[in-house]
Amino acid sequence: MSDLLERLRGRGWRMTAQRRVVAEVLEGDHVHLTADEVHARAVDRLPEISRATVYNTLGEMVSLGEVIEVSTDRRAKRYDPNAHRPHHHLVCARCGAIRDVHPSGNPLADLPDDERFGFTVSDVEVTYRGICPNCSATA
Amino acid sequence: MSDLLERLRGRGWRMTAQRRVVAEVLEGDHVHLTADEVHARAVDRLPEISRATVYNTLGEMVSLGEVIEVSTDRRAKRYDPNAHRPHHHLVCARCGAIRDVHPSGNPLADLPDDERFGFTVSDVEVTYRGICPNCSATA
DNA sequence: TGTTTGACTTGGACAAAGTCCATTGTAGGA
């Protein structure tokens, strides 16, 4: 079954067909779908689900910390169910494929005090860019 | 005068009042304006400059490598004239202030081979987030 | 099991950021 769905149910969510379908669409690893992609796949299972509901539901999942918003390009935000293991992203510059990555080391420690300008720095977001094996092959 | 302007002139750009004004607006350090902010400031100097021209001009500067596009939030892209010294960004989560930062170490080296999934990784983008001194004070 | 009700869903209007294009204007060379 759906891990995500289980966690949400455990938080006292009212369960509706729409929410179930959105959670099911987000199952898996290296999943980073846009809201419209989620909507398209949700419609396959539940034809009349609305765009507004998909946005609402994703927003709530994000608020609950069960889904992460990822912006690797300047297009649509992507929704990532891998919320419980901190990670960064590796993006193909050609086709947009996205993989979760776990760098060694802590980039926060790499920011010297004299480069902090008095900020209280609490978080760092890293995006690696390159060419995926698929795109390399079909050069 | 304008370094940016000089570099652009040196590349054989046809010089127009509009391009001059956009380049002048982008002078300085830690400058990360949105296209609309650039437009607003350009209008102060040249009232009839159009939005389309600002977008076109910024896009060309980016193509020439004289300006960098930065997306620290999911709002508008920001345009950064500091294109000749590689750097990352430190962003205030409350007010959005942005500073250029130069971390020690190379985050690219922190990505182990078994986390590269066969990608040819060529670039990394790092965004630090925190609270600026100003926002800390007016807590 | 039927009723009730507040939470959820819906479709459409609206907004922000950006692109595209036909038309008009002009920088800079001949």
Place this chain on the structure above:
DNA sequence: TCCTACAATGGACTTTGTCCAAGTCAAACA
């Protein structure tokens, strides 16, 4: 000074997302 290729303009259009009033329904409770 004249020409013309390149640049500027403004408005229509697109994408991504938010907001709202009205209708629907999950689930608590009797």
